[in-house]
Amino acid sequence: MLPENFDRDEFIQQLRQKHARILPPDIAFAVEDGWLFIVQLALERIQESLERHGWAGRAKIKQVKEKWGELQIYVRPVMEVDSYPEPLAAELTAIRMMSAGDSLQTCEICGELGEPGNFDGYWQTLCSKHAEQRRAWVAGGRKGEIFD
Numbered sequence: 001m002l003p004e005n006f007d008r009d010e011f012i013q014q015l016r017q018k019h020a021r022i023l024p025p026d027i028a029f030a031v032e033d034g035w036l037f038i039v040q041l042a043l044e045r046i047q048e049s050l051e052r053h054g055w056a057g058r059a060k061i062k063q064v065k066e067k068w069g070e071l072q073i074y075v076r077p078v079m080e081v082d083s084y085p086e087p088l089a090a091e092l093t094a095i096r097m098m099s100a101g102d103s104l105q106t107c108e109i110c111g112e113l114g115e116p117g118n119f120d121g122y123w124q125t126l127c128s129k130h131a132e133q134r135r136a137w138v139a140g141g142r143k144g145e146i147f148d
């Protein structure tokens with residue numbers, strides 16, 4: 001659940017500052033507000049893991065996005081010829097699976113408990129209230145804002 005008066009821009013700005021070592025300046029946060037706390041936790045874990053394995057500065061976040069109703073965060077070596085040592089690769093996989101698993105139970109809009117649904121071919125993980133709004137928007141010819 002999001003705090004009252006949640007400020008998306010400020011929240012993302014803080015993430016960019018705190019994780020400047022792993023976030024390229026132009027990277028997009030292509031998810032809705034309800035997932036930003038999952039992204040925050042994942043970034044902390046990824047940065048901690050890279051530093052502990054001596055990989056600070058050698059890997060960067062490539063994408064933060066939603067796909068098939070699931071949060072996807074890709075972290076790649078800066079040098080294409082680099083590849084992660086096995087223990088680091090295993091940790092990064094575990095972090096990715098944890099954040100993806102969390103996202104599949106969290107409404108992307110409001111952060112409440114949610115589940116993935118198919119909305120006329122487009123998958124999104126939503127709570128019952130936002131799923132209803134999305135269905136009504138599709139049924140109404142996709143006019144105006146989806147969510148209030």
Ligand SMILES: [Zn+2]
Binds near residue numbers: 108109126128130
């Ligand atoms: Zn919701």
